[in-house]
Amino acid sequence: MDEAGFVNVEEKRIKLPTSGWPQDPDLKKIGQFTRAAIENDIEGAVGFMATQIGWSQDEIVLYAAYLCKELRGNQYYSYYRANVMWAQKPEAS
Numbered sequence: 001m002d003e004a005g006f007v008n009v010e011e012k013r014i015k016l017p018t019s020g021w022p023q024d025p026d027l028k029k030i031g032q033f034t035r036a037a038i039e040n041d042i043e044g045a046v047g048f049m050a051t052q053i054g055w056s057q058d059e060i061v062l063y064a065a066y067l068c069k070e071l072r073g074n075q076y077y078s079y080y081r082a083n084v085m086w087a088q089k090p091e092a093s
Contacts, residue, residue, distance in 0.1 A: 006087035015079045019071050035071050042067060 001009045017031030018038060038045075043064045050060045070076065 001085060001087045005090060007090045009085065009087040011083060011085045014082055014084055016082050018078045018080060019074055021074045021077050038071065039068050 016034050017027055019035045020028045020032045022028045022031055043060060046064050046067065047060045050063065
């Protein structure tokens with residue numbers, strides 16, 4: 001972003017919960033939205049990797065359903081790490 005001319009570039013590494021397990025209300029809501037986003041395209045995400053190892057479409061659908069069930073269960077405190085960046089466009093001189 002610096003090379004593109006942006007100023008005040010900042011970056012933060014965060015953990016995003018993948019379901020509603022956190023006690024903090026804000027993180028709980030983020031986790032619920034994250035789970036919905038994952039479930040919305042889970043077959044596509046799993047399918048890309050699974051076809052590389054030779055899984056059939058039936059195996060992909062079955063595994064995607066299993067993964068959705070696990071995400072909804074709140075038995076595991078899963079999360080993923082994300083890098084978030086923000087910057088400002090410089091004022092025109």
